[in-house]
Amino acid sequence: MAVGDPRNMAASVTVESLDQEGRGVAHADGKVIFIEGALPGEVVTFNPYRKKPSFELAQAGQILKPGFTRVAPQCRYFGLCGGCSLQHMDIRAQVxxxxxxxxxxxxxxxxxxxxxxxxxxxxxGWGYRHRARLSVRYVAKKNTVLVGFHEKRSSFVADMQSCEVVPVHISRLITPLRELVNSLSIRERLPQIEVSLGEDVDVLVLRILDSLNLNDEALLKSFAAQHRIQFFLQPGGPKTAYPFYPETAPELTYTLPEFDIVMPFHPTEFTQVxxxxxxxxxxxxxxxxxxxxxxxxxxxxxxxxxxxxxxxxxxxxxxxxxxxxxxxxxxxxxxxxxxxxxxxxxxxxxxxxxxxxxxxxxxxxxxxxxxxxxxxxxxxxxxxxxxxxxxxxxxxxxxxxxxxxxxxxxxxxxxxxxxxxxxxxxxxxxxxxxxxxxxxxxxxx
Known part of the structure; x- marks a missing residue:
């Protein structure tokens, strides 16, 4: 129920539960309010960004009464990046x-x-993602390239240098990848990097909309050798991805040791992340x-x-x-x-x-x-x-x-x-x- 004088303060609500999108659920003025960043049991103010007759979508404002499950997010991009929505909740409470x-x-x-x-x-809880699809965007006004996930509720790519849910060695590649793509002749024609990690090889699939020149090829080969990864190039749909450098590398696999099974897979094929x-x-x-x-x-x-x-x-x-x-x-x-x-x-x-x-x-x-x-x-x-x-x-x-x-x-x-x-x-x-x-x-x- 909303409290306070609406003339001089934002309405506050008590959050009752979480919905399937990880948003806090509350009620105010006969409407259901879905509040990003709010947790059950908390009293929060909220800032609506979409209003409908029976419900509103909102972002949490002030946390007037924090819940006992609230923790400090580990990722510095939490709230900006749309990749995770529950880092502010204790992982046992998430489960x-x-x-x-x-x-x-x-x-x-x-x-x-x-x-x-x-x-x-x-x-x-961290470093678990062995599959990820990173967006790439060249920002002409800043003469820089962004590599990462999309911002929350946006088509913009988040300006990030690390990611807590991919393995550390992949997180550390984000900044070097930004610099690499920015140095390519096709920096405006490379919209995506797909990460696919196996038991014995780390593959990065570059979605390219134009051909590489000789200097681009040399830069990619040097990067792959320095960081011990394998580049695939994908000029069309997922089936067009092929190994670029090194052309031969350990096979991309995951294992089920309990069943004595080794599963080879192509980097664009579906496997659990x-x-x-x-x-x-x-x-x-x-x-x-x-x-x-x-x-x-x-x-x-x-x-x-x-x-x-x-x-x-x-x-x-x-x-x-x-x-x-x-x-x-x-x-x-x-x-x-x-x-x-x-x-x-x-x-x-x-x-x-x-x-x-x-x-x-x-x-x-x-x-x-x-x-x-x-x-x-x-x-x-x-x-x-x-x-x-x-x-x-x-x-x-x-x-x-x-x-x-x-x-x-x-x-x-x-x-x-x-x-x-x-x-x-x-x-x-x-x-x-x-x-x-x-x-x-x-x-x-």
Missing amino acids: AAKQRILEDNLKHIGKVEPELILPAIYGA NPSMNRVLVRRALSLLDPQPGERIADLFCGLGNFTLPIARRGAQGVGYEGSAALVSRAQENSRRNGLAHRTQFAEANLFEINEAWMQGQGYFDKMLIDPPREGAIAAVTALQKDKATPWRIVYVSCNPATLSRDASVLVHRNGYWLKAAGIVNMFPHTAHIESVALFEKAPG
Whole structure:
């Protein structure tokens, strides 16, 4: 409720909760106020930047009464850079808030409640991002180049010299990269640098809109040698990226040591940005799925085979489906590389358009793992009809609690499954992103 005299002071509100974007939620004058930079339990003033009849979007002004979860942000660009939104909140409180959001979504959107809340799992809060897409912009008025993430709610690139969520050696490259790009003839035609770190090599992919001249090439080669990185050049879409210098380098890979798996990947292909937490995520998903020799298990949205190969390593037959032909080919190659081709199959399928007939045509699966993008897997779960022979256990890995909850409603209320367990994996510390895992089993009878 707003307090104070509006004639001589800004209105203040008490923040009640966090929303899925990491904003504080409060009420004033019959409206919901979403306040960036405010935490539950705090009393704050706020500065609206968008007003609608039923809600306002605002930035926190004065923190009149700080909450007990508030901490000093570690990054000096917090508030300017749009990359992180929760650095001002203790990381344990971040995890608890994300768990509450997951439970609230399941209850209010899906009308379901898990029988068991899985313990939230999280790891290092800093230096965890091994994938990042840095924007590049030449500022003519200052004769300088900016390299970093976009400013909050802006298309401008933040003026930054470091980043706390990428590994230290990559953070230290931001200033040298600014100087390098500024020295190139195509400094106005290089809009992006994609960072892709592997076990044995660090790759930087330069998105170039014009050709390099000989001096540009010499500068890039010198930089790569000095900083022990490999440059790729990308003149078109992601598939056009190719190694520039050094042309030969250690293969770009990540590993799943618990399953004795090495996963080669191309620097523009999708992999989880947090490799240490990916290992934990795979361990939890496989523990819940519990693959057994002789079982046939489907992996929908399988990508490179991040879950399919561990399923096969446990002795089951893993059948991976993916919408990208290039990723299907990569998954097949990874399976061969890890000696698992005899226990895996991969097929291209548009999983957003499959139906009951398609599902039945794939044959019987004992179990299923679903790991969709933010849009969820509504077509897939709808295709699992209650009166048909469908998997008795499903593990659903989600990056969006809203679409997970929607799909959970179909599985439980229409298709005869129970929601046995659910919990979060804090894949992206200091952001509002929520990664979660849910376990469904067929109801008896």
